[in-house]
Every structure is written in C-alpha cells, then in structure tokens.
Amino acid sequence: MSTTVAMHMSDGLVSTPTALLFAALALGALAWCVRRVQGELDDRAVPLAGLVAAFIFAVQMVNFPILPGVSGHLLGGALAAILVGPFTGALCIAIVLVVQSLLFADGGVTALGTNITNIALISVAAGYATAVALYALAAHRRDAVPVPVLGGIAFLAAMIGTVGAALGFVIEYSIGGATGASLQSVIPYLLGTHVVIGAGEGVITSLTVMAVARARPDLVYLLRTSRTGAAVGS
Amino acid sequence: MTGQDRAPRRSAFWIIFAAITLLIAGGVSYLASPSPDGLDSATLRGCEVIDNNGVEQLTGQCIAQSATDHPLAASPLADYTLAGGAGTGGIAGVIGVLLTLVLTGAVVRLITRARRGPRPTTGS
Numbered sequence: 190m191s192t193t194v195a196m197h198m199s200d201g202l203v204s205t206p207t208a209l210l211f212a213a214l215a216l217g218a219l220a221w222c223v224r225r226v227q228g229e230l231d232d233r234a235v236p237l238a239g240l241v242a243a244f245i246f247a248v249q250m251v252n253f254p255i256l257p258g259v260s261g262h263l264l265g266g267a268l269a270a271i272l273v274g275p276f277t278g279a280l281c282i283a284i285v286l287v288v289q290s291l292l293f294a295d296g297g298v299t300a301l302g303t304n305i306t307n308i309a310l311i312s313v314a315a316g317y318a319t320a321v322a323l324y325a326l327a328a329h330r331r332d333a334v335p336v337p338v339l340g341g342i343a344f345l346a347a348m349i350g351t352v353g354a355a356l357g358f359v360i361e362y363s364i365g366g367a368t369g370a371s372l373q374s375v376i377p378y379l380l381g382t383h384v385v386i387g388a389g390e391g392v393i394t395s396l397t398v399m400a401v402a403r404a405r406p407d408l409v410y411l412l413r414t415s416r417t418g419a420a421v422g423s
Numbered sequence: 424m425t426g427q428d429r430a431p432r433r434s435a436f437w438i439i440f441a442a443i444t445l446l447i448a449g450g451v452s453y454l455a456s457p458s459p460d461g462l463d464s465a466t467l468r469g470c471e472v473i474d475n476n477g478v479e480q481l482t483g484q485c486i487a488q489s490a491t492d493h494p495l496a497a498s499p500l501a502d503y504t505l506a507g508g509a510g511t512g513g514i515a516g517v518i519g520v521l522l523t524l525v526l527t528g529a530v531v532r533l534i535t536r537a538r539r540g541p542r543p544t545t546g547s
Contacts, residue, residue: 196461196462199487199491200490201489201490202466202486202487202490223534239524240444242524243520243521243527246523247447248447250448251454251455252460258458259461260455260458260460262455281527284523284527284530285527288519292500294495294500295493295502297490297493372486375466404436405436
C-alpha cells in the first residue's frame with residue numbers, strides 16, 4: 190500500500206515538545222473560536238457550516254497534479270472563512286482534520302496540533318484577512334461588488350492562505366524539526382509548490398464562492414458583514 | 424436577482440450543494456492524483472523511495488525520515504478505503520462526508536444553542 194497522499198503532516202516530523210506546544214496553541218485558539226461562533230452565525234447559516242465542512246472534506250480527497258509526480262489539494266481556509274466567517278470556518282476545518290486523522294488515518298495524531306495550526310488557523314486567518322482587505326478596496330470603488338470581482342478576491346485570498354499554511358510548517362520545523370535534515374534547502378521548493386497549489390485552491394475557492402454568491406448572497410459571510418459594515422461606515 | 428423567499432429555490436440550493444459534495448467524494452475522488460503532494464514531496468527531498476518487497480523505504484537524508492506510521496493505520500476507514508478494499512474509496516468518501524456534516528452540524532448547533540438558549544440563571 191502506498192503512503193497516504195494528503196497535505197497534512199505525519200507524526201514524528203517535529204519533536205514531541207514542539208507537537209505539544211502547537212497542540213496547546215491549537216486548543217487555545219479553537220476555544221476562542223467557539224466563543225466567537227455565536228456572533229458570526231445567524232440561524233440560516235448554521236446548516237451552511239456543516240455543508241461547508243463536508244464539502245471541504247470531499248474536495249480535499251481530490252488531489253490535482255501540479256508538476257510531474259507532485260500533486261496538491263484544497264486546504265479550504267479562505268473558502269470556509271468567506272462563506273461562514275473566520276471563527277466558524279476555523280472550527281469547521283479543525284473538525285475535518287480531526288475526522289481525517291482519527292477515522293481515515295490521514296494526518297498524524299500527535300501532529301493534529303500542527304496541522305490545525307497550519308490549515309485551520311493560519312490558512313483561515315491569512316485567507317480571510319486578504320479577502321477582507323481586497324473586498325474593502327473593491328467596495329470602496331462601487332456600491333455593489335460584482336460577483337466576478339468577488340471571485341477574483343476569493344482566488345487571491347485562497348492563494349495567500351495556502352502559502353501561509355506552508356509557512357506554518359516552516360516555522361514548526363524550525364522550532365523543533367525531528368531530523369538533522371536541512372529545511373533551508375527545501376524552503377524554496379516548498380513555497381514554490383504551494384504557490385502552484387494555491388492557484389488550484391484559488392480556482393476551486395473562486396468557483397465555489399461565486400456559485401454560492403449567485404444563488405444565495407444572503408448566506409455569504411463576507412457579503413453579510415461587509416454590507417452592515419459599509420452601512421455603519423457611511 | 425435575489426429570488427428571495429421562494430421556498431423551492433431555497434431548498435434547491437441545499438440539495439444541489441449536498442449533491443455536488445457527495446458526487447465529489449463518491450465519484451470525482453477516483454480521479455485524484457496518486458502523486459505525493461507539495462508537503463510530502465518537499466519532506467522527501469534528498470531521499471529516494473525504494474520499494475522493498477512492498478515496503479517503502481527511504482534512503483538518503485530528508486525530513487520525512489523521522490515520520491512514523493500512523494497509529495490508526497489499521498482502522499476500518501484508513502487511507503480512504505473500506506478495510507483496505509480496492510475501489511472502495513468513493514464509499515469511504517461518502518461516509519466521511521456524512522460524518523463530517525453531522526459532526527460539524529452538531530458542534531455548531533450545540534455552541535449556538537448553549538450560548539443563545541433561554542437560560543434561567545437561578546432555579547425556576
């Protein structure tokens with residue numbers, strides 16, 4: 190049987206203290222997310238959270254080729270944050286990662302802390318921050334942001350989120366990498382591949398966000414919050 | 424543009440979203456590239472993967488050398504299969520989608536209920 194194909198860290202890549210450190214960090218951050226979910230979700234959006242998590246689980250199964258012999262798959266941080274909000278989104282992805290690790294043996298168990306940090310926290314935070322900044326820029330120029338522009342915003346947010354997740358690994362391995370193998374020589378390769386994976390992530394995120402924004406704009410968190418934000422601001 | 428308050432369209436949105444999700448997990452997943460992903464191939468840099476009678480071994484020096492086997496590698500859904508059966512990836516995927524949907528729905532509902540619900544702080 191071949192090794193598991195998934196963009197998640199295996200157990201043993203970082204030292205046990207490092208794994209524990211990031212497990213504590215992930216738990217603390219998720220507890221904070223739990224406290225903020227209430228403010229993000231109105232009743233109509235509750236089912237969307239479940240569906241977004243299930244959708245991300247499904248799409249993460251589909252590795253797409255990026256180079257000969259190298260693949261990538263969606264992480265989903267920007268997608269979740271744009272659709273259901275950053276705190277709910279991080280929680281959704283954390284649940285996906287737990288299901289993958291504990292039921293599908295995909296992504297290590299002691300590595301859950303680092304994987305949650307990279308994929309649920311960093312990619313959500315970086316993706317969402319990018320989306321909010323670009324959306325504010327776009328909304329500043331016109332009253333209603335056209336759906337294709339929203340798609341472009343989603344693309345860039347997803348790309349930044351993906352590269353951010355790869356940087357998370359760089360940080361974790363720098364703090365407590367378990368082998369003597371040099372990370373430095375690998376960093377350009379790691380970031381380069383994740384820029385390409387990020388482009389794939391961007392396409393999927395963009396298409397999904399545009400489809401939801403066309404069918405049910407009232408459900409898209411970025412549109413809901415930015416609208417009230419703009420109303421308050423002007 | 425906003426076909427608001429039209430119940431059939433509203434439920435159509437959820438049905439289509441769910442159907443696409445199931446289709447991806449149960450069907451499209453068979454088209455997934457089997458190549459190692461960006462992170463795996465980065466951690467494998469410097470090593471060569473040698474197939475030693477079905478057991479993969481790494482030679483050279485790379486980050487992935489310290490990776491340990493998954494403690495739950497023998498679980499029934501491991502590696503997105505049903506007990507390792509060939510061609511069962513789609514079924515495993517559908518099971519995963521349903522579990523994720525139910526689990527996330529339950530967690531989110533629990534959080535919103537617990538924080539919103541009418542909560543008499545003193546006894547009735």
